[in-house]
């Protein structure tokens with residue numbers, strides 16, 4: 001379930017990242033497009049401005065040149081008012097030079113005289129009226145009244161004066177309007193743009209594109225007509241165009257001609273000595289801009305698509321590669337290479353993720369796997385582990401989690417189960433695993449289980465460790481599982497401390513020797529004693545051998561201890577001997593590991609010699625089970641016996657092979673184990689002991705009874721003529737000085 005949530009979250013974050021990326025990409029491209037569009041527009045505005053400015057410049061030049069001419073003509077007329085006609089003909093050549101239609105003047109009645117020779121009544125013409133009013137004037141485009149072609153012309157006029165300085169007529173020059181527009185290229189913006197020139201009142205004097213607007217039309221009126229729908233007033237249009245506020249920030253007003261919108265720019269043209277203003281306007285259709293910008297836009301969006309597709313493909317590839325990588329890493333980190341199931345890491349991860357705080361941790365071990373591996377080969381034994389895993393996986397329920405741990409061990413977690421059911425399931429597992437092994441002809445393979453009940457405060461790793469410790473407690477002859485024992489573990493820790501401290505303890509002489517006297521049953525006379533070791537651990541507490549001997553035997557350190565005790569016992573014996581005591585033989589316990597050392601008998605003899613002792617004064621105790629396990633033991637013991645040592649068989653009557661070992665004839669004394677002595681309290685035990693003693697005595701063995709605690713036991717043994725008695729009834733093991741006192745008084749006080 002958790003996995004699904006993680007997957008969903010992951011997907012969500014991927015989708016979010018993707019949407020965010022695509023969103024910001026679109027945003028970026030949109031901004032980019034807007035920026036490019038703005039740049040384009042600014043560029044366009046600049047171009048329009050340049051065009052309008054050029055027109056205005058050229059127009060101004062054209063008009064001002066002619067205005068200057070007009071002024072000189074007027075001055076000429078003013079200088080000699082009576083010779084105006086004659087002077088007029090003087091200007092004839094100038095007419096062509098200035099590309100004029102004619103130069104002329106009107107008298108105060110409006111009768112005109114022109115270089116072309118025509119004369120007409122122009123009383124009602126505006127330029128006449130204005131001139132007579134004293135104004136300098138430039139007409140809007142007119143149709144030439146003096147020419148049958150009625151060409152478009154522009155007339156410039158100014159007043160002329162008589163000698164009294166009164167206005168008595170006007171001087172005028174007329175030129176073809178088309179000459180004005182000569183310099184104005186109509187080929188702007190690849191022919192789709194247009195330029196027009198209007199006068200203050202909106203009349204079009206020049207139009208580079210008459211399909212747009214005709215010369216002589218009124219631009220303001222025309223625009224007003226076109227833009228009526230936009231709820232725009234004529235004044236506003238006039239203001240926009242000649243008021244200079246035709247453009248607001250980032251908002252391009254457009255002009256509409258027909259159904260086409262145009263971007264435009266206006267440049268005022270001050271003419272006639274700045275007495276009049278015309279306006280040069282450059283125009284370009286909005287769609288021209290759109291058409292020019294479209295490819296850029298398309299390219300931008302193509303680029304976006306490309307980046308998107310590229311991005312998607314990249315993300316896809318990265319995801320595929322990283323998925324592959326992830327699964328590889330996951331496999332390495334979380335999958336057992338042997339079984340293909342989860343490994344220990346993954347096992348703990350899952351349990352932790354599920355916040356496990358109860359259930360059972362079970363450590364499953366395949367018994368004797370190392371030997372199995374040696375017997376059937378690595379390949380087959382691995383196959384066996386794999387099929388074991390397959391069986392486990394089949395038995396795994398929804399509350400369980402199993403994994404392969406190490407080599408021949410598996411960790412099994414069982415949730416939601418009681419002990420009884422758990423034990424049944426474990427027995428079932430043992431059976432199916434055993435059956436599988438049998439089918440593979442590996443009949444000796446068995447599984448056993450260590451169980452630890454998980455509590456809230458437990459770390460799961462600790463739980464598995466404890467389950468493993470519990471698995472060591474499974475006895476081959478009993479159940480296939482064992483529960484973790486807390487006390488046992490504490491003991492284990494204590495033992496570890498002892499082991500770690502052993503070498504130091506030897507040097508610090510922490511091992512002390514106690515002597516337990518043996519008395520003969522007939523007279524209660526001291527006949528010998530057994531040396532028993534005690535560990536005065538760091539001078540703090542006495543540790544009995546039952547606690548540390550098995551550990552020393554397991555680690556092999558017992559050899560050192562045996563040697564040390566033998567040496568110390570010899571020391572005591574020789575001291576007592578030297579002090580004149582009538583010493584008795586002391587038996588020293590010797591372990592199997594020591595017996596197997598090369599030339600050990602020689603070495604022990606050398607110790608005896610060093611202390612001026614003989615084999616009559618030191619005996620050796622060997623446990624019966626040691627002997628029964630190996631026939632070669634008899635040879636080793638006989639090597640000691642050959643040197644004169646007496647060998648005592650310790651704990652006689654506890655093992656299985658006791659009787660057959662008698663046949664080996666490598667002992668002098670049999671020490672009847674305490675368990676046989678304790679049997680005296682019932683008839684069968686009495687008969688058994690009586691039979692054993694009678695038989696062994698008959699075979700010539702010297703008999704010592706161990707662990708004699710009661711008078712009843714003593715009397716019974718005495719009646720059977722058991723040779724020696726050792727037990728608390730007569731004495732506990734004693735410290736050396738106390739035992740020395742016993743040597744001094746060889747008869748037991750109770751005798």
Ligand code: C2E
Pocket residue numbers: 516531532533544545546549558562565588589590591621650651706707708709726727728729733
């Ligand atoms: P063990 O050789 O059978 O020693 C006899 C044990 O029985 C001693 O225990 C002794 O104290 C105890 N015992 C004697 N009489 C009685 C009695 O009447 N009632 C009861 N309940 N117990 C009695 P301890 O000293 O604890 O020694 C335990 C074992 O440790 C010994 O068993 C022996 O196998 C081993 N051991 C002791 N000292 C040495 C040693 O120096 N070297 C080696 N290798 N083993 C030693």
Ligand code: CA
Pocket residue numbers: 530589621650
């Ligand atoms: Ca003993």
Ligand code: CA
Pocket residue numbers: 650651671673706
């Ligand atoms: Ca014993």
